[in-house]
Amino acid sequence: MEPTDTRDPEYFHKVIDCQYACPAHTPVPEYIRLIAEGKYTEAYMINWDSNVFPGVLGRTCDRPCEPACRRGRLEQEPVAICRLKRVAADNRDDVIPYMPQGPFKSNGKKVALIGGGPASLTVARDLAPLGYEVHLFDEQKLGGGFMRSQIPAFRLPERVLNEEVDYILRLGIHTHFEHYVESLKWVLEQDYDAVFVGTGAPRGRDLPKLPGRQEGDANIHIGINWLGSVAFEHTHSIGKTVIVLGGGNTAMDCCRTARRLGGQDVKVIVRSPFATMKASPWEKEDAQHEDIPIIDNHVPKSFVIENGRLYGMTFEKVEAVYDENGKRSLVPTGEPDVFYPADDVLIAVGQENSFPWIERDLGVEFDEWEMPKVDRKTFQSTHPKVFFGGDAAFGPENVITAVAHGHQAAVSIDLLCQGKDLKAERLSPSVNLYSMKMGIHEWAYDSAVASDQRYVVPQAPKDITLKNRKQEVELGFDAIAGYKEAERCLNCDVQTVFNAPKCIECDACVDVCPTSCITFTPFDLGAGDESGLRSLTKVPAANLKQDLYVQDGLKTGRIMVKDEDVCLHCGLCAERCPTAAWDMQAFWYNVTKAGTIKYGPTVVGNFVQITRNGNGAV
Numbered sequence: 083m084e085p086t087d088t089r090d091p092e093y094f095h096k097v098i099d100c101q102y103a104c105p106a107h108t109p110v111p112e113y114i115r116l117i118a119e120g121k122y123t124e125a126y127m128i129n130w131d132s133n134v135f136p137g138v139l140g141r142t143c144d145r146p147c148e149p150a151c152r153r154g155r156l157e158q159e160p161v162a163i164c165r166l167k168r169v170a171a172d173n174r175d176d177v178i179p180y181m182p183q184g185p186f187k188s189n190g191k192k193v194a195l196i197g198g199g200p201a202s203l204t205v206a207r208d209l210a211p212l213g214y215e216v217h218l219f220d221e222q223k224l225g226g227g228f229m230r231s232q233i234p235a236f237r238l239p240e241r242v243l244n245e246e247v248d249y250i251l252r253l254g255i256h257t258h259f260e261h262y263v264e265s266l267k268w269v270l271e272q273d274y275d276a277v278f279v280g281t282g283a284p285r286g287r288d289l290p291k292l293p294g295r296q297e298g299d300a301n302i303h304i305g306i307n308w309l310g311s312v313a314f315e316h317t318h319s320i321g322k323t324v325i326v327l328g329g330g331n332t333a334m335d336c337c338r339t340a341r342r343l344g345g346q347d348v349k350v351i352v353r354s355p356f357a358t359m360k361a362s363p364w365e366k367e368d369a370q371h372e373d374i375p376i377i378d379n380h381v382p383k384s385f386v387i388e389n390g391r392l393y394g395m396t397f398e399k400v401e402a403v404y405d406e407n408g409k410r411s412l413v414p415t416g417e418p419d420v421f422y423p424a425d426d427v428l429i430a431v432g433q434e435n436s437f438p439w440i441e442r443d444l445g446v447e448f449d450e451w452e453m454p455k456v457d458r459k460t461f462q463s464t465h466p467k468v469f470f471g472g473d474a475a476f477g478p479e480n481v482i483t484a485v486a487h488g489h490q491a492a493v494s495i496d497l498l499c500q501g502k503d504l505k506a507e508r509l510s511p512s513v514n515l516y517s518m519k520m521g522i523h524e525w526a527y528d529s530a531v532a533s534d535q536r537y538v539v540p541q542a543p544k545d546i547t548l549k550n551r552k553q554e555v556e557l558g559f560d561a562i563a564g565y566k567e568a569e570r571c572l573n574c575d576v577q578t579v580f581n582a583p584k585c586i587e588c589d590a591c592v593d594v595c596p597t598s599c600i601t602f603t604p605f606d607l608g609a610g611d612e613s614g615l616r617s618l619t620k621v622p623a624a625n626l627k628q629d630l631y632v633q634d635g636l637k638t639g640r641i642m643v644k645d646e647d648v649c650l651h652c653g654l655c656a657e658r659c660p661t662a663a664w665d666m667q668a669f670w671y672n673v674t675k676a677g678t679i680k681y682g683p684t685v686v687g688n689f690v691q692i693t694r695n696g697n698g699a700v
Contacts, residue, residue: 105486125170140168159536169564189213199227201472202280204488294385298392305430321425328430329359591655
């Protein structure tokens with residue numbers, strides 16, 4: 083083993099579990115602290131630099147950051163990171179003065195974006211301030227892609243989406259709405275220096291071989307198409323008895339929308355067990371709160387047709403059986419088939435990519451699943467000028483993943499247009515580490531380790547929301563609740579940094595540590611291995627996914643080892659240390675965007691700024 087190299091920017095990044103888990107690596111603790119201080123505009127701008135759509139994501143994000151939250155290791159609910167993002171969005175002042183201001187000096191390069199969703203909009207946001215002429219093509223009337231057509235208005239109000247899409251379009255984007263691109267060859271012939279494909283996964287899976295599917299077609303709908311039809315106000319009603327097939331978030335959106343369009347008896351029927359459904363736990367809770375039962379372990383067998391019209395469906399009851407490798411099989415229970423009546427059925431069993439408009443002789447190679455072959459780092463296809471991102475790149479994911487793809491694709495497009503190597507000349511993230519030691523350390527009081535229950539986001543009355551599909555259900559935290567929820571954050575970006583030459587080995591830090599994560603022990607780093615060291619810590623370090631912080635150079639020959647997994651960043655070790663061997667240092671990590679970042683965060687008054695070259699400053 084070797085002592086921990088804290089100069090590696092990824093080491094402390096990994097310790098900030100929420101930021102590390104976020105696909106766009108948004109500086110979560112930093113903006114949560116600003117929310118606690120009432121600095122909503124600053125918090126919004128830090129979000130906007132990373133995730134581009136704070137108001138949208140503060141309502142609809144899949145929240146990969148929350149399961150990683152360190153609060154969860156205290157047997158408490160994680161910090162409501164997603165909903166705190168909304169607090170910043172709902173309470174900010176005018177942010178346009180802090181955004182890049184056009185017109186921008188042209189660099190002579192022209193880029194086409196196919197599809198107006200979050201990935202393409204992120205590419206546009208990053209490239210326009212650098213002088214690129216950006217052309218956005220989309221078949222819809224407005225930008226937003228599937229954020230507009232697939233996320234119901236009761237979850238994402240149209241005004242929020244319009245506002246954040248317009249922040250990007252105002253940068254001088256050339257929009258070609260209501261324009262379906264029928265040929266990639268035609269696009270390439272228009273002399274674009276690069277083309278980005280962000281068309282999502284637009285095709286909903288069907289059940290074409292199920293008996294009765296064709297005969298009942300008039301009342302059997304593909305979920306994502308039906309949601310789009312509702313969003314664009316082509317569909318205004320549905321039958322009183324509705325079955326929704328599927329267990330993902332689209333199924334939850336379908337069943338809740340059906341309730342608002344006249345469905346009185348709406349039920350979700352899914353093949354898998356309830357616990358393993360793909361839908362987010364909060365999505366399932368919201369559906370059940372609206373009196374929608376979720377019936378699991380039922381496999382559809384047939385659509386039942388009577389007098390030429392859909393009458394219902396039959397299902398086979400199954401149970402989940404797992405083999406010695408953990409592979410699941412759905413095994414029939416042998417019970418009689420079950421019939422459920424239905425006026426309409428919504429099929430939400432998955433989405434697929436579809437690229438009929440991309441000719442197969444252009445140099446863009448596809449795999450056996452008809453997916454483009456895309457480099458996972460550069461997002462470049464086998465055609466050097468063509469890039470993919472979002473669901474179009476690797477299949478259905480979520481908005482925040484699409485944003486992360488857009489940032490990286492924009493970097494690649496910028497490098498390509500400069501004639502640079504897309505991998506070798508790719509810049510590392512901007513990082514900074516600076517001491518927070520200022521006498522009475524404010525983080526010690528903002529990071530209370532005491533049990534603190536997560537605050538509940540209030541909702542509008544159900545008797546109102548179920549009558550109006552555009553009435554937002556969640557009302558968001560008010561300023562006081564937002565402050566209290568923000569205070570639950572443990573400030574994991576304020577790192578415990580150890581300076582071995584200053585240590586007198588008094589073990590005061592060991593005594594004061596509330597989680598016993600610090601250990602001083604004899605150990606030969608040259609001869610020992612990590613598994614042996616993990617067994618010697620004061621409390622065995624069992625989580626192999628998080629690192630040990632190891633430092634040698636102590637006068638007695640012992641080493642210091644700290645289990646990063648259970649450290650709460652409370653600062654008590656630094657408070658107690660008589661020689662300042664422990665210091666609390668704020669770690670800043672910001673993913674590089676297109677263009678060269680000159681420097682990381684600088685404090686201007688009370689405002690954290692991130693400045694990029696080109697013509698824009700955030």
